Amino acid sequence: MKKTELELEFETKLKEYKLLIYKVCRMYKDNDDDIQDLYQEIIIQLWKSFPKFRGESKFSTWLYRIALNTALTSYSKQKRAIQTSDVELYNIQMPYEEDIGLKEEQHQQLHTAIQQLNDVEKSIVILYLENKSYDDMEEILGISNATLRVKMNRIKEKLRTLTNNK
The missing domain is CATH 1.10.1740.10 (RNA polymerase sigma factor, region 2, helix turn helix motif)
Incomplete structure (x- = not known):
């Protein structure tokens, strides 16, 4: 065919x-x-x-x-x-x-921490890790640019806390 x-x-x-x-x-x-x-x-x-x-x-x-x-x-x-x-x-x-290509130990630690995030936070993180701009994230997720920036700062702090507690 x-x-x-x-x-x-x-x-x-x-x-x-x-x-x-x-x-x-x-x-x-x-x-x-x-x-x-x-x-x-x-x-x-x-x-x-x-x-x-x-x-x-x-x-x-x-x-x-x-x-x-x-x-x-x-x-x-x-x-x-x-x-x-x-x-x-x-x-x-x-x-x-x-x-x-990802170092398994670091990848697993980050993955475990990300799994503890809520669904919206996970979506923001994956787009951030893919180097998407806040404008792109706004278009994809329908969340305002300003709100995304605030959420991203909170997510970073949350991930720091989760990965440092390991």
């Missing part, structure tokens, strides 16, 4: 941003199975929304918004029966890969 231009463009974008998606998954899930499930769910949501992407914002901004919304939605779905979609139905083949 020959892939369409849309499918090829989507796969190219996914290859470019797969580590970003993985980082979102790691922020919201603790074990490998849950991380893989969330990864696949984000891919599916991205594929469903991809034809509607109009390029009015950066692709990474659009991707973050969908990935974070999917991750946040997954929390509310945990108590209800989860509907699954077979990724093969969408003819998407993106292998799950481990995050490479």
Whole structure:
């Protein structure tokens, strides 16, 4: 079966941003199975929304918004029966890969501290760690620039406290 231009463009974008998606998954899930499930769910949501992407914002901004919304939605779905979609139905083949290049001990300490943050704080941290500007964060999260700056200062202090107590 020959892939369409849309499918090829989507796969190219996914290859470019797969580590970003993985980082979102790691922020919201603790074990490998849950991380893989969330990864696949984000891919599916991205594929469903991809034809509607109009390029009015950066692709990474659009991707973050969908990935974070999917991750946040997954929390509310945990108590209800989860509907699954077979990724093969969408003819998407993106292998799950481990995050490479991070020092495991430091990564684990930071990850453990971040897991103790609330959902909004986690979203802000992941965007901050990806060097997103406060303007980009405002667009992705819908939180004012000034409020984001205050929250980020409080989050930094909270993370310092959490990592120093280890």
